[in-house]
Amino acid sequence: MIEVLTSGVALGVHVPGLLLAQRLRERGAAADVSVLERLLPERKLATTAEMKWAFHRDFRLAKAGHRLATDPAAVTDPAAEAALFDRWDTERAGTFVVFSGFWLPIVERYLARGRAVRVVLCHIDAIASPSFRKAAGWQVPHEDVFLVDGTSMTVPCSVPVSARPPVPWADRQPRLYLHGGGWGMGTYREHIAELAGSGFALDVLAYRESDVDPRPGVRYFMTDPDWHPWHDNGFPPLRPADSATYTRGAAHPDSFELVRMAQAMVSKPGGGTCLDSLWSATPLLLLEPLGAAEKRNGEVWQRLGFGIPYETWRDSGFSGELLAGMHQALLRALPGIADYSAELAA
Template sequence: MTGAVVEILTSGVALGVHVPGLLLADRIREQGGTAYVSVLERLMPPQTLETTARSKQAFHRDFRVALAGQKLARNAAVSVDPAAVDQLFADWQRRGITRFVVLSGFWLTLLEQYVAKHGPVAVDVCHVDSVRSPSFDKAGATSLPLRHVWLADADGGGVPCSIPVTRDAPVPWAERDRRLLVHGGGWGMGTYRERAGELLSVGFELDVIAYEQGDLSTSGVRYFMIDPDWHPWLDDGYPPFGPAGQGFVQRTGHHGSFDLCRQALASVSKPGGGTLLDSLWSATPLVLLEPFGAHERRNADLWISLGYGISFEDWQRKDFAVEVLEELHTALLAADVPDYSKELL
């Protein structure tokens, strides 16, 4: 195995960025490589983290607030503690990092400082979304020489490479639960709760991911939860997850919600980058809800163009036919995508 030492830079404000970073680290380690994960928020003072946690709650409760907040967000790197940054730079030097993989654009400002102090190092920008996500736009221009890696490419119209969520084969269609997985991404945002009611009314059984106790309101639904007291900057693991009211388990290897996705007929969600990743590796179609910003709109358009997903409205016009979902599943099964973790090693 090569002597590559990979540092993966994520952000805790989006599980659709952070979880792919954890997955990439696990896939590298499984092959005998060395990988570390740094979370931007670990460099921030407690009061900043408290504000982030409050924003998460507000964005979950009202999607309009989330959409407005996205437009007002600033470069999070301005909030870091300089002493914490110095300690992290010293850790990177000690580890002998040979390549950085950046999943959040807010890291680029700090990487410029590191390179100015310690000299050049290889940097990949790994795009989980199919176009530049807001963190890269808000970070601004950089003088760093970057290699751009796309896990989905709206402009190229395909999936150039990916990060396996698991090495296990997708669950065969005939062996799947006759259920839909309904969720709002890592922060529980979007119109999924309203759509869950419509899907119940036409006879589907649902697994719904709840984000706080107040979400547990509809009878006839199996609810699951991410531990609401957990945040990505608290530990190095996946989000603790489990059936509502039955406690949380911190799974290893991949995130717990993926096990539900593998068994479902479809995942009903806004089109975040992490949701695309789950869809690809489970061969579970996406029923696409209102996007969180222009980048997610492009994600949706790409998934539909590839035959991997369908908008909620179009599926509704087709009378919510399960046969439509099976066609999308078959297209996903045929996807043959290079493994980014293997390329890194």
């Protein structure tokens, strides 16, 4: 059994873990997903949900919270942790793929029971994220896998979001997709009015009803504000803002369909966003990053020709030719990127 360990604190960590587990199962490997927050008491989960909305409202607060992130493994419910360890024993977990460093003290406690488990730290960002940096004293033997490498400035391997090839450029409308990652953080909403007059139609991911500001040429989509990753192992529920019905893709998030059809994404460069950009061959117009890891992600994307700062593109007169060139760079790169799920399932 391959156990994929994620955290619901960020969909940019959780969704790649879900994708890896799905790709492994499609290859015939046994894989399951554990979400760290399922080990936490209800009061801690309530606090986490409140933080989500606070960070969505105020990006300055989100940046401060990112720097001061605390280790949730220190307050896990002992009974929930014991039940998880029993499940891992029963399922004979042989490999842990760790997407959040906050899992490491828990994994260490499990290994202290005398279990022999391969441990892989799967970094969604180009450098170690705060969750891994805060676990710096961890000594158990492990492997490090970077899906974006901030040292070599390459994408050495990745997890496919979809088996379908990118949509051809000629089949895409002049449409942009704006979002703020799993918690709706960042400055993306500040650019809606400007972009509405740029000649591009817009798809905007909203996180609360109050985010929806109807205007010509702008379509809004809603994630379910009452859903959290610790509720289940499905992808995030999504609906058009003018519909009451949420849908959930089985193979990948429904939001990826918006990415595939866009000529560019306007977002901060989170690891999950870069993953979507790569597998859709959709260029990334870079907004202010959240922390050093996202900053390095953006630097790699610029070095490879996959993205440019939003302001640079705006100053070009919202050039469609610039976007087409980045799309071609992504298409050229894709065949040379190893599928990490194939390596892990072998």
